[in-house]
Amino acid sequence: MRKLAAGNWKMNGTRAGLDMVTALLAAQPNPGCDMLLCPPATLISAMTAAARGSRLMVGAQDCHAKPSGAHTGDLAAPMLADAGATHVILGHSERRADHGETDDQVCAKAEAALAAGLVAIVCLGETEDQRDVGQTLDVIAAQLDGSVPAGATAANLVIACEPVWAIGTGRTPTLAQIAEVHGFLRARLATLVGVAAAETRLLYGGSVKPGNAAEIFALPHVDGALVGGASLKAEDFAPIVAALSAA
Ligand code: PEP
8 A cells, every 4th residue: 555644734824835845846756655735725726736747646624515505615525626636634623623523524525525536534533531531442433433434445535543632732642552543443444444444544643743753654554644733844744754655
């Protein structure tokens, strides 16, 4: 399987920030893994143009479950594909927290993404309170079961497992904790998509940086990363891509 280094720019970046793409492509012109950046929707077209002819793919951070209609301010999956996106992040914990997104809604959005030809990157992860009371595996199992859309395959689905307490905090689980969760997810996914689970990318997310990337990527069932803060600068993201290429 080809591993995936994906960056989530969140609500950061203007056209001036696309210099980063030039620097990233200079540092990693031919990586040994897939490379994706998900900027704000305002930058999808411009980043797609900046990445043309390169190995960098461009994705979105959310989509509506409907293909069109009276939904002021929302963006439909076909629009994102039209702008140049090949992937869309869905169910990120910040959207689950800020917008109250449920597993049912994430699942519907993922179905819409697949229908539009996008790869759905479905995010899940436990809060610190849930981990502290021993609910981690139950929580991520329920999120996985509830969010994976019908028709998911290894080609159109990526799972990003991101402990909420590790996102943007500089804290990461122990390697043993990551290994436990990813092994569990692989087996659980097999109950949903069968043999495709073995080839479906399972990303780790939460404070991945150049200094911890290699040890995380060496773990079984970690097929890449979803990277927030460290995807904003080429000097941080390029070494993460290099570590994944070497894993
Ligand atoms: C994320 O936004 O998905 C994320 C993992 O952020 P960070 O890498 O900044 O923790």
